[in-house]
Amino acid sequence: MLPTDNGLPKGHKHAQKVLNGLGLGYEKIHACKNNCMLFYKEHETLDTCLICNEARFKMTSQNRTTNIPQKVMCYLPLKPRLQRLYMSTHTATDMRWHKEKWVDDDVMRHPADGEAWKEFDQTFPEFAADPRNVRLGLATDGFNPYEVLNQHHNTWPIFVFPYNLPPWKCMKKEYMMMTVLITEDPGRSIDVYLRPLVDELKDLWTNGVRTYDKLTGKMFTLRAAVMWTVNDFPAYAMVSGWSTKGYMACPVCKEDVTSGWHVGKVCYLGHQRWSSPDHEWREKDKEFDGNTERRLRPREWSGDEILEYLNRLDFAPFGKTVSRTRPSTHMNWTHKPMLFELPYWSKLKLRHNPDVMHVEKNVFDTLVGTILDIEGKTKDTIKARLDLERIGIRRGLWMNKDSDKARRDLAFFSMKPNDKKEFLKFVSSVKFPDGYASNIARCVNVDGGKFTGLKSHDYHVFMQRLLPVGIRHLLPEDVVKPIMLLSRFFFQLTAKTLLKTDILQLRHDIVQVLCKFEMIFPPGFFTSMMHVMVHLPEEALLAGPVNYRWIYPIERLLGELKKSVRNRAKPEGSIIEAWVQYESLTFCGILLPQWILDRAATTVEPRSFPAVTVEPAAAISSVFTESAPPSFSLLRRPNPTPEMSNLIRRRRAVTTTPSSEPPAQPTSAATAPALMDHLAVGPAGS
Ligand SMILES: [Zn+2]
Ligand SMILES: [Zn+2]
Known part of the structure; x- marks a missing residue:
């Protein structure tokens, strides 16, 4: 079919050889089976783990050592991946966008508009002086390549992405760089696997790497810094070292968060603390959880304070064999994050971002489950009613004991069965323009009175578009108003451009929403995700629009990686090979127009x-x-x-x-x- 003199590679191996020549390879590093340590650098020659004594290599049934490692991680060196960005005039020009094309006005359209970026520039002027120095974001999330076939396996890639690029190229797949691939959920031992990356980042900060810049035709020293990490709440705990469970789950408020034990779990209340000191709500104990609130909002810890505190604590070594109990002096600190080894890490204004996508999804689940009174999802349970009785607040919601058996009457904030049906019918009838949202109607079960199979983007559209319209005439005005305000909050917060004045308004709005919710819903409604919303506007002021700090692009990428699994026995092998080939081909794609020109x-x-x-x-x-x-x-x-x-x-x-x-x-x-x-x-x- 093809002409005889075609230049196509002879086979797969031949093609792979050509791509390997581009220098975008990966290293395999052996790890302890229990995640205690890597057999890396000074430990490269060891045969057993220093912490748990587990053998590095697998044994045969005759107890003979093989040379097959028990566990392997893949490390993709960062330096050549950053250097390739300067090998084409197109990408080299784009990498200067954040300084040369940046507009100083009231609109935030890029992370460079945030306070954190500006303060970083002031603290490290010699780094900021060269716009070619790379600012990175770091994200990590796990996925199950087997889906239903094996529920226990997890693959954890760690990605970094450059923020130097213009808004329309930031967070695009072409510029994402996978740096680490771990074959299971590492828990707090993620720091063990971050070792090679942190070593390279330290070198990139202090020494940099000599790089050829195609735009100027000269060599220069390329340096790089990680600006912040992006994670969902469980991964946040791994990377930040602050456990996001228990009474002190909020990583921003830390020990000063207002939390209490209600309906068999910890709930986070007391959002009057964010209102003005003389606000009338502070005295309304009966409307809230039975307590008046005089305290001001919790104090935030600076990076230096955290580092100093962590330096005073002793932590158990990493690994599965180590006991997890920690003394009360440690509060929620589980380990000292390795990222603090980076010389600039403690100076950053914002180090970790809770992912807004997950916050929105969880808040939606709790809210809609309660207002539709969906069994298993609603927070207005019999236990919650008994809890209200115990505290002695909201008598109207107590259990109805008129007959022999105590009853839970439908609350004023939940829809009546007929209204619920009307709402679900409305949702199933809505048609969206192509590409705007998936077919949400297929997720609605009108007769069953619930939703099934909503995807994370569906929650996003539902929360901002359908919820405020659908509930207007079906719930009392006092309940509808804060829900509409919440919809608007997410709508404005997740916009591609933000006005600073709008964010200040959002900061005020979210306190209003949470306080009004506290006066409507029982304490069991206030999960950690509900509370985290109060910090989101502050983070937007520091780091700019949410689009560059949420996990949608990463999740999309994970979905594609999942599809690349060919060998189900070793899914990570397929994933890493497919990724390296993708990276090499993208590199060729970037280089080819340049080459034609030359x-x-x-x-x-x-x-x-x-x-x-x-x-x-x-x-x-x-x-x-x-x-x-x-x-x-x-x-x-x-x-x-x-x-x-x-x-x-x-x-x-x-x-x-x-x-x-x-x-x-x-x-x-x-x-x-x-x-x-x-x-x-x-x-x-x-
Ligand atoms: Zn070990
Ligand atoms: Zn908090």
């Missing part, structure tokens, strides 16, 4: 661009000349097309210093000209 320039006027011939993109041509698919035959034409000549002329007009000097000899194996060496041993050279 190639054309050398063919037409070689004397004007003498240096182009030694540049890395041109070096890659040797691979593509052999392995190029037929559509790339354009690349081999001796003379450029008229459009291309125009392009070259334009380029000459724009370029002020047409790469007059060849790049200096690099120090890293992955820097530009070293890439040529890689390629020389590939199929093109052989």
Whole structure:
């Protein structure tokens, strides 16, 4: 079918060899079976774990040691992945966006508009001086590659992504970098697996890496810093070292959170603390949980304070074999996060972000479960009514003891059966424009009176669009108003651009919503997710729009990774190979337009661009000349097309210093000209 002189690779191995030449590989590092330590650096030669004495390698049935490790993690070095961003003029220009195209006004459209970014620039002016230094976000989340086939397996990738890029390129899959792949849920031992990444980040901060910048045609020292992490609440606890369970679950309020034991679990109340000191609500004990509230909002800990406190504590080593009980002096601290080894980490204004997607989903579940009185989801249970009786508040909601048997009457904040049916019918009748939302109607069970199979984006649309319209005439006005305010809160908070004045308003609104909810719903309604909402506007002021700090892009990516599993016995092997190939192909995609430009320039006027011939993109041509698919035959034409000549002329007009000097000899194996060496041993050279 193809012409005989086509340059396609002969087979899968051949293609893989070509891609390996690009230098975007990965390392396998052996780990202890119980997550205590890595056999890495000074421990590379050990055969048993130093903490639990577990053997590093698997044993045969005859008790003989094999050379098959018990557990392996994959590490994808960060430096070559950052360097590739500067190998094309397009991406190199984009990486300067945050400084050169940034607009200083009241609108927040990028993390660079946040207070945290600005303060970082003031604290580290020498880092901020070069816009090419990379600011990273770090996200981690687990997924089950087996789905229903094995409920216990979890795969945990850790991603970093550059924030230097313009808003429309930030968080896009092409620029995501997987750095670590762990074969199970590591719990607090995630720090064991972060070791290689933190070591590389420390080196990237203190020494940097010599990198070739295609835009200027010169070498420069590339440095990088992690600005914050993005996690759901369980992963937040792993990365931040603060357990998000128990009486002190809020990682922002820490020991000063108002929590209490209601209906067999911890509930988080007392949101009057965020209102003004003389607000009337502070005295209304009967309307709230029976207590007056005089305290001001909880104090927030600075990074230095946290570090100083953690340095005074002793923590048990990592691993599954270690006891988890901790003394009361530790509060909720489970370990000292390894990220504090980064010299700048304690100076950051915002270190961790609870993911807004999960907050919105959980709040929706609690709220809708209660107002629709869905069995199993509602927080207005018999226990909750007895709890109200115990505290002696809201007599109208106590159990009805008129007959022999005590009854739970439907509360004023729940819909009557007919109203519930009307609401569900309304939801199932709504039609959305294509691509706006999934078909929510399929998730509604009108007769069963519940929802099934809602996806996280459905919650997002439901909360902001359907809920305020659907409940208007079905619930009392006092209940509808705060719910509408809550819908508006999420709508404004998750917008792509935020006005600073709007965020200040949101900060006020959410306190109103939570206080009004406290006066309506029983204490069991106030889960940790309900409370976390009170901190979201503050975080938006610090770090800009939520779009760059939520987990939607990561979840989408995890879904794609799940599909790449071919060998069910070793899912991580399939995932890592598929990812490395994707990264290499994206790299080629970024490099190819650049190469066409360079190639054309050398063919037409070689004397004007003498240096182009030694540049890395041109070096890659040797691979593509052999392995190029037929559509790339354009690349081999001796003379450029008229459009291309125009392009070259334009380029000459724009370029002020047409790469007059060849790049200096690099120090890293992955820097530009070293890439040529890689390629020389590939199929093109052989
Ligand atoms: Zn061990
Ligand atoms: Zn809090």
